Amino acid sequence: MRKYVPKDNVQKKAYYTDRFHVVPRVPREKVIDTHFEATVFNLGDYVKDSYIEIGQLVVHIDASENFAVLKILKEQCGYTQCSEQSAVDYLAKDGEFELFWQMLNVNEAKRVRVVCRLKEGLAIESVEPLFKSANFAEREMFDMFGIKVNNHPFLKRILMPDDWEGHPLLKTYPLFGDEFASWYEVDKIFGKEYRDIIGPENRDPGKIDIEDTKRFSRVGYEVPFGTEYNADEEVDIAYSETALVNYNKKTSKQLDERR
């Protein structure tokens, strides 16, 4: 049997890990003598660490220098597209986010990932003046992680509603939503006082409300549509009749016990 582990802290720690599974590590290769050498040389002192993963250059930089690095990559190294930009939540482990920019050089078919670590509560500089695609990407990062972006032209939520509370891609955010999320539509449309009337969300797909006689009919204890449910009152199953037989008449011999 699998040993019991408390699950109240699932977002911080995986409660089940396979004993025999070894997480595969992508091999990291040296940059020297590859076609990425010039790129790393151009970046100079900005580079804290660099290696090649699956044919892609990964460059670690300082969070305060992201704009300068991306500017060099764009103007001197030909990485004219910023195809992806977001963050990864490492708050529980390290107390910081990992931010990354995925750069593409179309002419030479080369890709670079620029990676930096950002402490919780700090802001990052916007790269929107360099890449227009960063506009939405940074808004999404702000929406999903709550990372503020300095000098962004229009920093507001992009996926979630403007009045949403919480940042859903944080590992501490529950998948089924917190209290605010689960009552959002009721609060917004009817008002908070309707919470009691409408009731909590049903997240159990197999749940049947036997007191609800409008949507469910309990076999063996059937009551007419929409009537008040009374647990004591049991109504027999009514079978259909044919011209020949009335199944509701209990004429046949009933055996008290099985022989």
Next chain:
Amino acid sequence: MAQHQVNYASSAGLPIALTSVDKLVNWGRSNSLWPLTYGLACCAIEMMASGASRYDFDRMGTIFRASPRQADVMILAGTLSKKHSEFARRLYDQMTEPKWVISMGSCANTGGMFNTYATVQGVDRIIPVDIYLPGCAPRPETLQYAMMMLQKKIRRESADMKKNTKQDLTTQTGKRARLI
């Protein structure tokens, strides 16, 4: 006297039909159900297919209208996200009485596979539903069947909409639910 004169006294020859007001009104209502052109997710593709020529909703008198003011039926076809729930309710409120609602697909019925923070777990939390249509996605035939069931329901109703009760949003999960 002309030979071709219609014999009004023969069977079914009378140019008069006798009926009740309820029947007459419901005949009109049920045979010209105009749904709102309103799709939310993949189910809406099936809804469009039902409206297009192969399945041909028009032959049932069901013509999609682009304005809630002209629509009688709201087909909630797809995943209703929490962000959008307010607008869905507003569109429902803008529709004039009499109005009916079909909840199409598992997403609209119960939240479906999207058991997450961002999806409304069943549109009946905010809008009273008349017909639940199961499936992911329900085929166009089943949407037509749902429409026919709705017609059947309307024909049973009273012409006076005040006498017809809508689904009570409050009774579904508000009461302490017991499991069996």
